Amino acid sequence: MISKMWKWFFWVVLPLFLVIGAYSWVFTQEAKKEASQGAPKSPEATVVKPSVSEGSEATKVELKLDKEVYKGGETIKISGKVPTGMKVNFIEITSVDSKVQVSRLDRKDFKFYLSKEIPAFYHIVINEDYVAKIDKNGTIEEKPVKEVYNKWKANKKWKIGEFMKETNADVAFITPPKLISEIKVWKTSISKAIIGSRGEPLPSLTDKKEIKKEAARLIQTRMKDLPKIFSLGKIKTNEDGTFEYSFKLPDNAPPRSYTVIAVVNKEVKSEPIKLTVDVSFPKIYFPVAGTSTNFLGPLILSLAICTFGVLMGAGGGFILNPLLIMIYHLPHGVVAGSVMPTVLFSQATGIYNYSKIGFINWKLGITIGIFMALGGFFGPLLNQFVTLDEYKFVFGIVLLGLAALMFWQTTPGYIEKSKKEKAILEEFKKRAAAAKKAKEEQKS
């Protein structure tokens, strides 16, 4: 009995500790390097108030909300007053407390950007009657935003920077550059990726202009669809300057503080006004995924899919992951990172049970296991480098392979063969159990 425990320790626990230890050493080394290279943070820079037209009453925008605390799915009634003759053209709504980590690989220059301070919810409402003015080498071109919006909405490869320029929405992109103190940058290369690294760390982005540009791209990476970040709305501005707009919060809105800013143009805008979103049980907020939802949904989904997984003889992850992405729109990195560890328990108990009856060949398992651990070292890195569409593509191909395997296992030839093999397997299991019993009796 004791010798078995030792065997366990030497062949499983010890190598794993070594592998994980080596990995965390590499990781801390990299972190140290980053810390020494990264520019010093300046927290003061993050709380700069918007410059509202130096106190002159004539160009002040007043802003009011109907409540202070909202729930996901509720409507925020925004009202206020702008100076006569002006119109509210944009309304920016940002969650300032709930932030998520977003990373992106730029395929043009192979730079990898990462920020942990991306707002979990971000939205700009654009007045649908607004006519955007674009400065093209001195001549100002006018274009209705509706036209621009529909053009980019139909384009799957839309670019947030160009969209904001063409609609003038960049004047309303105010809060994210203030929330984000730094964006980390790596220069990725194949040789660095092979040793499992994100690349050569470059100085972090701390310049506000650069942060603004990259923050927009990271927000696009996270939210993906244009209508999720921008919407056209009827912001009614009356003749006396009062305006009102109703904004419906999405059901999965993250909790805690938000700010709302009404924007007329680059110079004229309101002070940020605060509101709170309350998420109460059974709805819970998933902090890394950045979504709140009723916890029963994922629980029932996991139970149903994993039960089916047990029946078909494959883990639940194959079906669970695409469904989590399709139903809850979770980022693919978070889905993979959260579902993968769930099988650890069942695998560990399986290994323990098989080892008790001497049904594991350690030499074979560990040799292949080392190469599989190597693969498991690269996979998560690749996961960060691929886009959602590429992830879906790889997953689709894998699922087709799985379907082919499943189908093959129902062909008469396979069934015949597996019957014989199962009989042998049962015979061996019996022998193993008997041998173990005999050994124990001998000892006692």
Add this chain to the structure above:
Amino acid sequence: MKMKFEFWGETFEANMIIGALGGFIIAVASSLGGFGGGPFVVPLMTVIMGLPIYVVVGSSLLAIFFNTLMASSRYYFFGQTDVLLFIIMAIGAVAAGFIGPRIAKRLSPIWVKRIAAIGCTYLALKLLNVPFIP
């Protein structure tokens, strides 16, 4: 490169180049996607490496465990593991481990696999953005 090993008094020989390469590729795909590699590793070891099933069942589980543990810790250090989501998924998975085998006795495994094959194909076509799929 052949590796010799003994299992219950029998000696086997396995081509480790195929085993290592295949295991590596499966591990990359499975950790990229976030699923277990079991359904692929077992055919790799039986069909391609030519080992009998009774050698493979336990040993493949051990090999996959290496992959899962490494990938999970990698994801955790990258800050991509939502612990709350993990707990909920784990409760579902562990409960399924108790419920599954009880239901399995009453169902024909062949029909389950056929339905699973159809389901997987449908999901794959959806993920691959094939047109005219509802």
